[in-house]
Amino acid sequence: MNRYAVRIGSALALALSFQLGQFATASAAENPYGYDGKRVVFETLVQRSGGPAVSADDPGLHQLVRNAGGSVTWDADNQYVLVTFPGPTVISFAIGDAHYLIGSVSHPAAFAPFVRDGHAFIPLNDVLRALKLPAYSTAAADAAPATSTPLPGPVSTADVAPAPTTPPFATPMPSPQPDQLAQVTGVDVQVQPGSVTIRIGITGNGAYEWHRLRAPDNRWWIDVHTARLATAPIDQNGGALVSAVRVRQQPADTVRVALSLPASEQVDVAPGNDGITIVVSNRIVAAATRGSGTFGSIATANASPLASPAASPGARYVPSNPRLIVLDPGHGGSDPGAVRGSLQEKMVTLDIAKRVRDLLVDRGWQVVMTRTDDRDVFAANDSAHDELQARDDVANSRGARLLVSVHVNSYxxxxxxxxxxxxxxxxxxxxxxxxxxxxxxxxxxxNNGVIKDKLYVVNHAVMPAALVETAYISNPDDFALLQSGSWRQRMAQAIADGIVDFTESN
Amino acid sequence: MRNSRVFFLLALLIAVAAIAWYISSHRTSAGEVTVYYSKVDGQSEIPWTISARAQQPGESAAAYAQYLALYAASQAVAGPPSDVTAIRFPAGTQVLSVTVDGTTATVNLSPEVHHPGDGALNESGEFKALIWTMTARPGIDAVAVRVAGSKVATLNGGSFELDEPLRRSDW
Incomplete structure (x- = not known):
């Protein structure tokens, strides 16, 4: 009975959201966008929970960008949209990635770009924000009077780094309000003989997804979307079957529950009216490794017994963000790496990685670095495992094309x-x-060539990964090279060229 | 008279054979182990054959194999003579214990093996020498590494992965 009620509720919710979507599309199409005395009609607007989405081939979008001296490109093969301006400044959206780049600076997107009927849709207000134009809203557009906001040229990287705390436009971005978010109120862990039950208390409705990380990594992530963690970060022990339960607020209104299992166990995830229940048991059955669903009054669930592509070591990796490169400057923060005199490995790797990033961004690539300043990626004085896994997580969670870690050798x-x-x-x-x-x-x-070695960062990246030990800090000649900015630039150029070579042939 | 002489010689021959069999079956034979050291090129190994003590009277084959495993690991960690150029474990590193379970040997190293600042060449070469040496022992094809009794993901500040048993195929 209850199951049928849930299914009927879900169907009604889906039907309602479809109707609202249709209404929003029609309403948006009828409302032009005004700026600088001009009016633009977006013909392909659809409403998403994070705000309006516009197709990359929308004539209105092209007109808007063309007026600013730029152009819009949708690369269906590589699943990305580029908005480019002379300079060059590139605004880069990748399908499925809830972040976009302006130059080399990453920003949270209102929602992840998506493809519908072969057309790529991107967050309109993120484009407008990058152009320093007012956000689009159907209500504001309905008022018709064009604003007097001048149309600026494209923003430079320096203009947006760091992101301004106050948006340069009057209309607020249509991001979910705190009172619209589900609230993760706590976690209750109960250990029984042969099983552990973990109840995630959530108020409100929303969606979740879960999966096991790539074997042999035996961690499981349960991501609760459009949610806020209403408590302090949680760290609990789950007995012999679950060595750690961690709950953290992630960007983009996601709360992540991470389970660390010392051995392969069965994991069941079931939603309910008041949250999600996870049962870890030592039954030996063919278990699901991923799933998704909704919780609250619209609770539904599905799980897949098939391992994800990343969980199959022999499977070919398919990046969800094929235009995204992740660079990992080795060490950082409390870990200086190799040191000679005042030269620290962590600073050299950061400098080279930044140079690589700039070179790749100039070629239109999205680049995310595991760190952009002198800090630990996970936490100060953390374990090597946590620190290195956090670096892999940056690439794995984004579905990057590849990962390159930059280091300095020592003997x-x-x-x-x-x-x-x-x-x-x-x-x-x-x-x-x-x-x-x-x-x-x-x-x-x-050149000491290519060497196979079981380095943690390389092994635990689900995508192609490599680690470059650029030179020996312990050798006087190499030490001199490492101190040279021009040599580091040449090394960065070679790494960037190598990355591009790889992407062109793989 | 002639028959008694033949009988005596035959008895003497049998006695000599019995004594020879007894001596050969109870004699302690000197042992040896093959130890590998990693060259500084990070790509190749130097095999050394090192003499080990003989199996002692009353010492079981299992106990002697255990001794040889510990001896081999200790030699790999100690490194070759000082005039030989090879990648070496950090000074002071000792083998605290070696246990063998099935085909996996577990080598427990002292905390001195943590040496922040070592690069990939050092760490890889150290453990390559240890894994090559241990898997040269009969019946061992994997080596689990512990530091002061604990499983570690990597050494402090290092990046070489140690949380799963290592095999020659890892290189």
Missing amino acids: VNSGPHGVATYYYKAGDLALAQALSRRIASELGIN
Whole structure:
């Protein structure tokens, strides 16, 4: 009875949302957008929970961007939309990624761009925000009088880094209000013989999804969307079956419940009116490794017994963000890495990675760095496992195309010198080779070639990954190179070229 | 008279054979282990054959194999003679224990193995030497590493992964 009630409720909710979507589309199409005495009609607007979405081939969008001296490109093969301006400044949206880039600076998007009937839809107000134009709203547009806001040129990277605390427009962005978000109120862990029951208390309705990270990593993530963590971050022990239960607020209104399991166990996730119940048991059955559903008064659930592509070591990796490159500057914060005199590995790796980022962004790539300043990625003085996994998480959670980690080598004497490129998984080899080829051809440094090695960051990245040990800080000649800004620029150029080479042939 | 002489020689021959069999079956034979050290190129190993003590009277084969495993691990961690260029474990690193369960040997190292600042060359070379050495022992094909009795993901500040048993195929 209850199950039928849930299904009927879900159907009604879906039907209602469909009707609202249709209404919003019609309403938006009838309301032009005004700026600087001009009017633009967006013909393809659809309303999403985070705000209006516009197709990348909408004539109104093209007119708006063209007036600012730019252009819009939708690359269906690589699943990204670029809004480019002379300079160059590139605003980059990737399908499925709830972040977009202006130059090299990442910003949270109102919602993840999506594809419908072959057309890519992007958050309109994020584009307008980047152009420093007022946000679009049907109510404001209905009033018709065009605003006197001048149409500025494209913003530069410097203009938006860091993101302004006060939006340069009067109309607030249509992001979910705090009172519209579900509230994660707490976690209750009950340990029984042979099982652990974890109840996530949630008020309100919403959606969730869960999956196991790539084997052999035996962590499970349950992401509660459009939700706020109403308590302090939670860390609990779940007995012998669950070594840790962690609850954290993530960006984009997501609360993540992370379970660490010391051994392979069955995990069941079931939604209810007041939250989500997770049961971890040591039954030996064919268990699901991912699923999704809704909670609250519209509770539904589904789970897949099929492992995700990332969970199958032999499966070819398909990035959800094929235009996204993740760069990992080694060490940082409480961990200086190798040190010689005043030169610290963590600062050299950060400098080189930033240079690589800038080079790739200039070529239109999205780039996310695991850190952009001198800090630990997970926490100060954390364990090596937490720190390294946090770096992999940056790439894994975004579905990046590839990951490159930048390091500086060290040895107990001054003998060894030169660069080496490390890989581990079979899918890493081509990337490591591409990097090594470019480094060998573009730098006069001794090239120790491509080496297979079980390095944590490389092994636990679900995508092709490689680690470049750029030079030996322990060798006097290499030490001099590492101190040279021009040499670091050449190294960055070689790494960027190697990355592009890899993407063009894989 | 002639028959008694033949009988005596035959008895003497049998006695000599019995004594020879007894001596050979109870003699302690000197042992040896093969230890690998990693060259500084990070790509190749130097195999060394090192003498070990002989199996002692009354010492079981299992106990002697256990001794050889500990001895081999200790030699790999100690490194070659000082005039040989090779990648070495950090000074002071010791093997606290070696246990063998099935085909996996667990090597417990002292905390001195943590040496922040070591690069990939050092860490990879150290453990490559240890894993090559241990998997040269009969019946061992994987090596689990512990530090002061605990499982670790990597060494402090390092990046070489240690939380799962290592095999030669990891290189």
